[in-house]
Amino acid sequence: MTEEEIIMLNAQVEISKYMFAFVDSMAIKCAVELRIADIIHSYNDQKITLSQIATNIDCSSSSHMNYHFRITRHLVRRKIFTASTSQDGDTLYGLIPISRWLLHDSELSVAPMFLFLTNPILMATWHYFSNCIKEGGIPFKKAHGCEIFEMASKYDELNNNLNNGMNSMTKCIMREVIKEYKDGFNSITSLVDVGGGIGGGIGGAMFEIVKAYPHVKGINFDLPHVVLRAQKFEGVDHVEGDMFEAIPPADAVFLKWVLHDWGDEDCVKILKNCRKAISKKTGKVIIVDTVLKLEGEGLFDDIGFIMDLVMIAHSSGGKERSEDEWNKLLKEAGFLRYNITEISAWLFIIEAYPH
Template identity: 90%
Template sequence: MGEIDSINEEEIIMLQAQAQISKYMFAFVDSMAIKCAVELRIADIIHSYNGQKITLSQIATNIHSSSSPHMDYLFRIMRLLVRRKIFTASTSQDGDTLYGLTPLSRWLLHDSELSVAPMFLFQTNPILMAPWHYFSNCIKEGGIPFKKAHGCEIFEMASKDDELNNNLNNGMNSMTKCIMREVIKVYKDGINSITSLVDVGGGIGGAMFEIVKAYPHIKGINFDLPHVVLRAQKFEGVDHVEGDMFEAIPPVDAVFLKVKMLVLLHLTMFD
């Protein structure tokens, strides 16, 4: 006790500060653990048991793998995600640990109409993570982090990389579904009075479809780059038009712009 008592207030403050810095140092662990759960579809596995809580063995049995899952690694990941309130853990009468869903993990369901799983996988993709390592370089020299990391901008890379293009489009579409219904509920004035609307940079058309579905009198145009429109779904009441918004956009009554903040961060920061 003598040594503890001898620690002065300044030393306590410095020890607390060191602990906080260590927390920031390993902050990436949480996002990587959640990414692991999304890739393994752990939330979907638990959800498939119709609300019942399940054991670690049941989770492992349902993981698609060419070999048996490593139970110790799986246990450690689940223990961390329980602490982060992604999943729940309780003890059965037999002494087994049972895992369940929380409001957080319900947003990670792949098959749910409202899900952030595609966006989470996109944002934690190594291609999207690399630009974050170039911030100090950008401060020294200027420029765009993504371009410094990969030698081109994200939409240029997506036009040549089908997997990245699909991940980007699916990620944006998942976020669109999450926000557009609320936007339409709240913002009604102005929409009723227009007959034609273009979503500039509309991706695969999800946002425009939600608008046209709520307001069928509107002629909707989903406008984006050629390689994006190529992957667009067919929606009733929505025309997909390819082009470059910096050159021209289709003539309509009104223009809809949905700010893609998470992607624009990589494109415009320090530009």
């Protein structure tokens, strides 16, 4: 083969990986739905046979077993699970760190978020990107005739799916917030979590803060249909309302994964209401979100840009922002200074002050 032919062949392989990238997502979704990681974990993390896994998911017919084997084989090849041969010649499947993130009942799990993002309702919106580029509009609304939060308010299954997904991610994120933002809550006696239902895992984010800082009076603030499903947490009051109208007064306002759901104009409205809710002399707004590194080559830098496309697909004009974009947004809302702290490889705390 000529050098040019080799280059084109390698390029064909690479583009084929992108063309079939959805196959990996769907195979992992299958494993999450069948709770394969949980089944292996239930055997005290011992490696088990495909038949043992099948027994726990009522997989009886030979055709079903054939599908099961082929999908599991693919996930082993993708290094989601391990496979080894026993002394009897049986193939044994086991867990590794990546598959532990798929455990449903683990403290740190992405299983609920995986099921949410691969929900057919959400997947449908990705097919409208080119249409929206040509004609304008919001992909989710093009696909379903309404926006995501409106649909969630009408359909319990989607609402639960959304809340469960956000709750799982909240546990992961809040662990980093509590660990890295050590002194940030010390001077606060009252804190309102705006969008604390969906963005905060139905009050879970505020509960984590109150547990770590018992002196803080916590307020979980969200829309009525979200607050209605919030469980009771000691030290947390659930308050219903609309962040575009008014926000309950407090020493500080907490916004986790909220502003990236909205366009600049809506974010300015939210931030102005946050400014009204806090003291002009001592108050602050604590934003937990992504700060895009336009030239970043770190392990997680790509995640921010992936999330930016997720915002196109699922939000009402939302986006991820660079520091320059955050600076512009905050100044427009009346915040004279800010401070950015990186708390994980892809999440940041932005402290904004009106003074």
